[in-house]
Amino acid sequence: EVQLVESGGGLVKPGGSLRLSCAASGFTFSSYSMNWVRQAPGKGLEWVSSISSSSGSIYYADSVKGRFTISRDNAKNSLYLQMNSLRAEDTAVYYCAGGYSYGSPPDYWGQGALVTVSS
């Protein structure tokens, strides 16, 4: 059974940092491109970042560029999102999502991790 399990969410003050993790199982993680997609409370979906299977290609949304860093450890079947200089508008549920082809819509999704940025 395919599983993506996010962790590391929580409450953080504006300007603070948080690191999300996503543990993968049930598929060949090292062959899949991975992504972070977020959803603010009551709002729609917003793409955040993508990383290719080998980490050779990485993209970020303009709204997080320079503040967030995506990475992966294929030996640990894990995906990460380091979030710095957090703002109130970063408050959202963050989903990790995996797809076989880089840039194609992901068919595997985690259950999400809630990040709340508030003083």
Next chain:
Amino acid sequence: EIVMTQSPATLSVSPGERATLSCRASQSVSINLAWYQQKPGQAPRLLIYGASTRATGIPARFSGRGSGTEFTLTISSLQSEDFAVYYCQQYNNWPPWTFGQGTKVDIK
């Protein structure tokens, strides 16, 4: 950045009826269009990719059509488990992926 616009915002349908959802792109995305279903408190679920190809395990009552800038998702006979929010997403001009704002299908 390509803007995706979905209509209507809310669609009220009776169980067993057909539902047709629309998605329009601000410029051509060829057939690089996906549809997702999201239920409250759950992650999105990929339904359709390539505008018309059902993802693994998706029932045949879900069908997608379109190319260029105009797309539709049709649910031929709504089941109780189909009441949810549906999002379209373009992946032709990437990055970034862009999503529509969603169409909520609720019970009439």
